[in-house]
Amino acid sequence: xxxxxxxxxxxxxxxxxxxxxxxxxxxxxxxYLAIKDANLWIICLVPxxxxxxGFVISSFRWKLMLNQMDxxxxxxxxFFIKAASxxxxxxxxxxxxxxxxxxxxxNIKKFPVxxxxxxxxxEYFLNMCGVSFFILMGLSLESFQIGIGAGTRAKIPIFFxxxxxxxxxxxxxxxxxxxxxxxxxxxxxxxxxNYPVISLTLIFCFLEIFCVFLLTKALGIYIPLxxxxxxxxxxxxxxxxxxxxxxxxVREGLILVFFLNNAPPETLLALGILYSFCEHIIPAVAGxxxxxxxxxxxxxxxxxxxxxxxxVS
Numbered sequence: 001x002x003x004x005x006x007x008x009x010x011x012x013x014x015x016x017x018x019x020x021x022x023x024x025x026x027x028x029x030x031x032y033l034a035i036k037d038a039n040l041w042i043i044c045l046v047p048x049x050x051x052x053x054g055f056v057i058s059s060f061r062w063k064l065m066l067n068q069m070d071x072x073x074x075x076x077x078x079f080f081i082k083a084a085s086x087x088x089x090x091x092x093x094x095x096x097x098x099x100x101x102x103x104x105x106x107n108i109k110k111f112p113v114x115x116x117x118x119x120x121x122x123e124y125f126l127n128m129c130g131v132s133f134f135i136l137m138g139l140s141l142e143s144f145q146i147g148i149g150a151g152t153r154a155k156i157p158i159f160f161x162x163x164x165x166x167x168x169x170x171x172x173x174x175x176x177x178x179x180x181x182x183x184x185x186x187x188x189x190x191x192x193x194n195y196p197v198i199s200l201t202l203i204f205c206f207l208e209i210f211c212v213f214l215l216t217k218a219l220g221i222y223i224p225l226x227x228x229x230x231x232x233x234x235x236x237x238x239x240x241x242x243x244x245x246x247x248x249x250v251r252e253g254l255i256l257v258f259f260l261n262n263a264p265p266e267t268l269l270a271l272g273i274l275y276s277f278c279e280h281i282i283p284a285v286a287g288x289x290x291x292x293x294x295x296x297x298x299x300x301x302x303x304x305x306x307x308x309x310x311x312v313s
Contacts, residue, residue: 011245018249022256022269030266034219035274042218046211046278053207054283055083058123061200065119068191071111081105084294086287090280095242103298122192130205131233138229208236208279215274221263231258246280
């Protein structure tokens, strides 16, 4: 019981501490003025793009991968699962809410747990590949615009060091066991090495960066394109580590660190808060309207299965 309490309360505590630190360093009245003077029309556009990206594009890609794995699922059902499970995944610690997607596929679609787990793992893996692509593109643009200076030379080894660290992590015994269990899924390269899935991955990652670009325009901030391509993917990856709620506090702090030379701290904090709300909190709230039905369907099917088993026994 204590372990569960710690797991649940730790992200809340981290979020509060990070925001307390940020609010102490940045004048709140200036941050409020930055948001007040921002272009409201552009800000309203960002959540719409985020919802389309997170629910429509992401759902269609997941549907294509599941179809290749012999799961007969329509786009509308994939959309329903993704949208309805998003608030659960966001609310529960350590991404444990992903279990809800696995339960739905197992109970409703009779789809094997290992394959469901692989499809979710593959989504994260493809997103990592997509953001890595844009980081390299950003480094290339920086080299082209200002030449290969000391800053660029420093970032390239850091990027490849991160890749090596990931490779070391992937050699961990439990990861090795996991890879062995889903090797058959990986052997079927049609699941992920096909034009639609790769294209949708790149579109998905690009729109994540584009949303930040729009918010910088709304706030009147100029950040060079190569900086957005390099640092926004890093912010996405680091803030997705489940140490705070919705990545709140982490995302805002990283924006302050990476773009401090491009705008005042209060404007950057406004950018971070708007980004968190538009990209993560508003889509999660939008998904809440489907979450209740989603949970009921899982529980109803689970109860039906339990009743059938009891009758057989």
